Amino acid sequence: xxxxxxxxxxxxxxxxxxxxxxxxxxxxxxxxxxxxxxxxxxxxxxxxxxxxxxxxxxxxxxxxxxxxxxxxxxxxxxxxxxxxxxxxxxxxxxxxxxxxxxxxxxx
Amino acid sequence: xxxxxxxxxxxxxxxxxxxxxxxxxxxxxxxxxxxxxxxxxxxxxxxxxxxxxxxxxxxxxxxxxxxxxxxxxxxxxxxxxxxxxxxxxxxxxxxxxxxxxxxxxxxxxxxxxxxxxxxxxxxxxxxxxxxxxxxxxxxxxxxxxxxxxxxxxxxxxxxxxxxxxxxxxxxxxxxxxxxxxxxxxxxxxxxxxxxxxxxxxxxxxxxxxxxxxxxxxxxxxxxxxxxxxxxxxxxxxxxxxxxxxxxxxxxxxxxxxxxxxxxxxxxxxxxxxxxxxxxxxxxxxxxxxxxxxxxxxxxxxxxxxxxxxxxxxxxxxxxxxxxxxxxxxxxxxxxxxxxxxxxxxxxxxxxxxxxxxxxxxxxxxxxxxxxxxxxxxxxxxxxxxxxxxxxxxxxxxxxxxxxxxxxxxxxxxxxxxxxxxxxxxxxxxxxxxxxxxxxxxxxxxxxxxxxxxxxxxxxxxxxxxxxxxxxxxxxxxxxxxxxxxxxxxxxxxxxxxxxxxxxxxxxxxxxxxxxxxxxxxxxxxxxxxxxxxxxxxxxxxxxxxxxxxxxxxxxxxxxxxxxxxxxxxxxxxxxxxxxxxxxxxxxxxxxxxxxxxxxxxxxxxxxxxxx
Numbered sequence: 001x002x003x004x005x006x007x008x009x010x011x012x013x014x015x016x017x018x019x020x021x022x023x024x025x026x027x028x029x030x031x032x033x034x035x036x037x038x039x040x041x042x043x044x045x046x047x048x049x050x051x052x053x054x055x056x057x058x059x060x061x062x063x064x065x066x067x068x069x070x071x072x073x074x075x076x077x078x079x080x081x082x083x084x085x086x087x088x089x090x091x092x093x094x095x096x097x098x099x100x101x102x103x104x105x106x107x
Numbered sequence: 108x109x110x111x112x113x114x115x116x117x118x119x120x121x122x123x124x125x126x127x128x129x130x131x132x133x134x135x136x137x138x139x140x141x142x143x144x145x146x147x148x149x150x151x152x153x154x155x156x157x158x159x160x161x162x163x164x165x166x167x168x169x170x171x172x173x174x175x176x177x178x179x180x181x182x183x184x185x186x187x188x189x190x191x192x193x194x195x196x197x198x199x200x201x202x203x204x205x206x207x208x209x210x211x212x213x214x215x216x217x218x219x220x221x222x223x224x225x226x227x228x229x230x231x232x233x234x235x236x237x238x239x240x241x242x243x244x245x246x247x248x249x250x251x252x253x254x255x256x257x258x259x260x261x262x263x264x265x266x267x268x269x270x271x272x273x274x275x276x277x278x279x280x281x282x283x284x285x286x287x288x289x290x291x292x293x294x295x296x297x298x299x300x301x302x303x304x305x306x307x308x309x310x311x312x313x314x315x316x317x318x319x320x321x322x323x324x325x326x327x328x329x330x331x332x333x334x335x336x337x338x339x340x341x342x343x344x345x346x347x348x349x350x351x352x353x354x355x356x357x358x359x360x361x362x363x364x365x366x367x368x369x370x371x372x373x374x375x376x377x378x379x380x381x382x383x384x385x386x387x388x389x390x391x392x393x394x395x396x397x398x399x400x401x402x403x404x405x406x407x408x409x410x411x412x413x414x415x416x417x418x419x420x421x422x423x424x425x426x427x428x429x430x431x432x433x434x435x436x437x438x439x440x441x442x443x444x445x446x447x448x449x450x451x452x453x454x455x456x457x458x459x460x461x462x463x464x465x466x467x468x469x470x471x472x473x474x475x476x477x478x479x480x481x482x483x484x485x486x487x488x489x490x491x492x493x494x495x496x497x498x499x500x501x502x503x504x505x506x507x508x509x510x511x512x513x514x515x516x517x518x519x520x521x522x523x524x525x526x527x528x529x530x531x532x533x534x535x536x537x538x539x540x541x542x543x544x545x546x547x548x549x550x551x552x553x554x555x556x557x558x559x560x561x562x563x564x565x566x567x568x569x570x571x572x573x574x575x576x577x578x579x580x581x582x583x584x585x586x587x588x589x590x591x592x593x594x595x596x597x598x599x600x601x602x603x604x605x606x607x608x609x610x611x612x613x614x615x616x617x618x619x620x621x622x623x624x625x626x627x628x629x630x631x632x633x634x635x636x637x638x639x640x641x642x643x644x645x646x647x648x649x650x651x652x653x654x655x656x657x658x659x660x661x662x663x664x665x666x667x668x669x670x671x672x673x674x675x676x677x678x679x680x681x682x683x684x685x686x687x688x689x690x691x692x693x694x695x696x697x698x699x700x701x702x703x704x705x706x707x708x709x710x711x712x713x714x715x716x717x718x
Contacts, residue, residue, distance in 0.1 A: 043113060087112050087144075088110060
């Protein structure tokens, strides 16, 4: 399994990273809080941790700590538009249930 | 599902606790809302438009804002001009809406009853907030709202009130030029002094900012409330009228010509020469204009702005060579001729690659992001007081406590004393302005400090503290020090002054500098003279018996002479008369002194006296 980005998401990340002027890639992870168990985190990455698992998709490096990986392995990160709202969306095959807003989930 | 944005490393928030923050440019003509999304400050659109016209329509059943308003309706526009004002501050003859003239505050008649400028502004803010909540599908944690640098306490408070009414948590009000500097990320540079040149449709503002040690400081501001892009349209319009020898134009014709002129101005930003053939009142209208000709026509207007820039530099005690960067703000700065002359004046290339209509909102969004604790950027912004703040002292004089262009927040204390023996009350009259005479300034508040212990004149000590917080709100407190009697009074912000009046006050103070200087020197000497007369007369009542006939006669004569001189208003003559009274009364003073020393030391051996 692996973590991947859609082409659209990769383009966005590339643009944001260039705009930010620093950063080696993207960190995906989960936090064990939220109304439905877990929550996604999505951050810029300036420095890799030794334990990080590194993926590369559409020329973007993605870093995931091993503990998070078990919950999100197989995830494809997409960039979509819903009405006037646009942003990143986790397509996570492990998810059994999601809270209404989608910010947190259970596996 | 909620769509995610990329956070800074380690700044991911708990779900449902995302602190979404927005920046709002609440403009006179247009308003914008922006937010930092995945590290990029972004203008939020309502799906179609980024600029939301600051127009409000109260229908029978609903309130419509900006683009939602159908044309040809009774629309309320430019409400920002009336925010924080009273009826007496505005010209009620030229209003674009009906008001209730019976009240002190401004109430505008609408289909939904009387509405205040605060309520109407809050409708615009609600719309902006709605754009943001729809965009994020989430609540907004807070907003940074920009205001003109010259907004006074009342106008700032009114802006906050409007935001509160719209259900917006105001993280901070910041000045528009400061927001522009942030948009260009000048806070990420090491250190420097920057000029913010803001030429809008109808106003011009120049601000000098210094960034050092992680802090932005506004060094000075200047401008012209009635100079903007519209004036450039006018010179083109006159050129059109001249070229086509147009006559007998009515107001509708002028309106049409204004639009044509504006269109030509905008075309000239991209073309060196224009040859337009237009239809006007069923006639052919030919306009031939080169950018060189336009430049020759526009130069006087540009010179006016440069004069303001020079004044701002002078106020900041800086030279052109001290400026490390120049930020261009406002749609009118798109004119190549402006760019050319400003570049020449500052002898450097300009910061103009952001959309000049959007920079203020972009900067506000950056600041909002920082204040909600979601970026590494903890820029602290400092603004300045637009006018000096002080209190009234004897002789109708103003004692300035916080000078104009002081960086805020600021607190300053000054001690004052009583003028008369046994004085138990003191009037604290808080004024704003640059003139020396109280009545030429703006009265902000007045209160009485009571329970001062009856002491000889000059013995009581009253400490007056002026405090201006980060949002430019003023608090004044007074404390009597000899007894520790504390009386703290808060001054409510006073509504009602605009950029124009502030600038007028500044200009008046420059024009009348000499008159003011003379007024102050006369007022001060008169206060001194009256005090000496009072002291001398009191001494004569108490110890007149110590005087011989000659002394008594000359002192009385000096007193009469001095009183006469006071009425003649010549400070030099009054000074001479005071000196004369001092001379003639010297021996009297010595006699009184001798006697009191004798009574104090009576019964003591000279060797036992400590010096």
